Amino acid sequence: MASLDLDALAARLPDRPLTRFAPSPTGYLHLGHVASAIHVWGIARALGGRVLLRLEDHDGGRCRPEYEAALLEDLEWLGLEPDAGAIGELRAGTSPIRQSDCGGTYDEALRRLIGAGDGGGQVFGCDCSRRDIAAEGGDQFNEETPYPGRCRERGLGIATGRGVRLRIEAGTERFTDALLGERVQRPAAQCGDLLVRDRRGQWTYQFAVVVDDLRHGVDLVIRGEDLLSSTGRQLRLGRLLGGARPPVFLHHPLITKPNGAKLSKASGDSGIRELRRAGVSPAAVLGRAAWLTALLDKPRELGVGELAG
Numbered sequence: 399m400a401s402l403d404l405d406a407l408a409a410r411l412p413d414r415p416l417t418r419f420a421p422s423p424t425g426y427l428h429l430g431h432v433a434s435a436i437h438v439w440g441i442a443r444a445l446g447g448r449v450l451l452r453l454e455d456h457d458g459g460r461c462r463p464e465y466e467a468a469l470l471e472d473l474e475w476l477g478l479e480p481d482a483g484a485i486g487e488l489r490a491g492t493s494p495i496r497q498s499d500c501g502g503t504y505d506e507a508l509r510r511l512i513g514a515g516d517g518g519g520q521v522f523g524c525d526c527s528r529r530d531i532a533a534e535g536g537d538q539f540n541e542e543t544p545y546p547g548r549c550r551e552r553g554l555g556i557a558t559g560r561g562v563r564l565r566i567e568a569g570t571e572r573f574t575d576a577l578l579g580e581r582v583q584r585p586a587a588q589c590g591d592l593l594v595r596d597r598r599g600q601w602t603y604q605f606a607v608v609v610d611d612l613r614h615g616v617d618l619v620i621r622g623e624d625l626l627s628s629t630g631r632q633l634r635l636g637r638l639l640g641g642a643r644p645p646v647f648l649h650h651p652l653i654t655k656p657n658g659a660k661l662s663k664a665s666g667d668s669g670i671r672e673l674r675r676a677g678v679s680p681a682a683v684l685g686r687a688a689w690l691t692a693l694l695d696k697p698r699e700l701g702v703g704e705l706a707g
């Protein structure tokens with residue numbers, strides 16, 4: 399953890415802080431997940447903290463039980479044991495750390511958002527399709543295109559078959575990333591009114607993750623830099639949901655091949671199952687992931703017990 403100031407981080411956290419590893423079972427575990435897990439377990443151990451495992455399977459269209467089963471098996475094989483959210487409990491049945499088991503919790507959180515607004519005005523029904531948003535977003539449309547506001551003043555209620563959006567007003571969100579330093583984000587310009595539940599009735603990542611970090615009492619969010627741009631909107635949402643103290647955020651570098659290219663699952667160089675089948679040891683997998691995320695100068699075996707180093 400070369401550039402991480404652990405003392406400064408510890409000073410911002412309670413004793414035995416809780417962090418979390420929150421994969422989405424939309425595919426098999428790969429080296430990118432392992433790189434993230436190394437940061438999570440390594441920093442938690444160095445701080446005397448705890449790791450919560452949470453399965454973020456809010457998107458029923460993309461998550462599959464076989465991916466979940468494989469993910470749990472691969473984590474066990476790697477020796478990455480959570481301190482909260484036990485793997486055995488997940489296998490035994492419904493669990494408060496599997497998002498698809500927690501619909502009632504998100505319903506309740508949505509009611510809280512509606513109640514917190516002036517007559518429910520913070521939240522509105524939205525019947526926009528991706529095509530509507532793309533049309534208004536013009537040539538620049540991509541996943542990060544801000545919502546153009548088509549349904550903002552249409553007064554649509556919340557109903558089956560409609561999405562639910564949270565009004566995001568202008569304003570800045572400031573935070574100090576434990577690795578990247580001071581950040582200023584403007585969620586209204588970045589994403590616009592935030593989708594909470596989509597037209598199929600699926601809770602969105604942005605909503606579920608904030609509700610969960612709050613109810614699980616997460617003190618420290620450690621995740622890849624690909625999620626850095628989501629942090630401002632998540633801070634805003636957390637406050638609207640009544641969160642008194644936001645978590646500290648730490649975004650770590652994503653893994654790349656030594657030549658700088660992103661690893662791809664298709665090229666078969668990152669799947670943990672493939673590496674296992676090829677006879678690679680857990681320590682070699684951990685070491686390879688640590689090297690690819692610049693925590694080691696060269697690949698070597700890295701035992702789970704070394705993670706606090």
Ligand code: GLU
Nearest residue numbers: 420421422454607621625
């Ligand atoms: N579930 C997300 C993912 O697998 C991670 C969410 C987060 O760490 O905030 O990419």
